[in-house]
Amino acid sequence: MLDLETLRELDEYIEFHLGYGIIPKSADLNEAEAPILQDLQHSELETFIEDHRQPSLKEMLFSLIDQKGLRDADVYKKAGIDRKHFSKIRSSPGYRPGKNTVLALCFALELDREETGELLSSAGYSLSASDTADLVISFCLEKNIHDLDAVNQALEAYNLKPL
Numbered sequence: 443m444l445d446l447e448t449l450r451e452l453d454e455y456i457e458f459h460l461g462y463g464i465i466p467k468s469a470d471l472n473e474a475e476a477p478i479l480q481d482l483q484h485s486e487l488e489t490f491i492e493d494h495r496q497p498s499l500k501e502m503l504f505s506l507i508d509q510k511g512l513r514d515a516d517v518y519k520k521a522g523i524d525r526k527h528f529s530k531i532r533s534s535p536g537y538r539p540g541k542n543t544v545l546a547l548c549f550a551l552e553l554d555r556e557e558t559g560e561l562l563s564s565a566g567y568s569l570s571a572s573d574t575a576d577l578v579i580s581f582c583l584e585k586n587i588h589d590l591d592a593v594n595q596a597l598e599a600y601n602l603k604p605l
Contacts, residue, residue: 496563496564497564498564499531499538499539499544499561499564499565500531500532500535501564502560502561502564503531503547503561503564504532506551506553506557506561507551510551510552512551514528514532517547517550517551518547518550520549520550520590521543521546521547521549521550521590522546522590522605523543523546523547527539527543538565538566539565541562541565541567542603542605544561544562544565544567545558545562545579545605546590546605547561548561548562548583549582549588549589549590549593549605550588550590552588553583554583554586555580555583555584558579558583574600574602575597575600575602575603578593578596578597578600578602579593579597581596582596590605593605
């Protein structure tokens with residue numbers, strides 16, 4: 443069982459690495475109210491997280507921008523994202539933009555299908571072979587169609603919401 447003290451340690455650990463926790467500092471929780479994770483030791487959980495943690499969307503996005511030698515302004519303008527929204531992605535640790543925003547950034551960066559999958563995954567999204575919009579996106583990626591207007595035209599041809 444995970445006791446209250448261990449839960450607080452976990453929260454401090456997450457807060458240290460990600461910049462936010464889930465337990466308010468003044469929380470007055472008792473043992474009965476604490477979530478229970480049976481048969482899981484704190485060190486096992488910590489090791490699992492360390493072994494499986496992937497780069498965040500923010501880390502991957504800005505690494506890709508640097509690798510491609512682009513300026514932030516060029517990327518967010520090409521993606522059709524305003525400066526304030528882009529700034530929120532950069533500066534808010536717990537912020538997760540919508541899937542369409544991440545896809546627009548992928549097209550702005552001219553990523554291939556694999557890179558797009560990785561960036562989407564870092565935000566908790568994926569492309570599904572059972573969703574028409576995702577199939578249109580996948581087609582555009584495979585055909586190296588990176589112009590957002592052309593992608594949106596393809597989506598609109600199927601009466602789907604543009605990015």
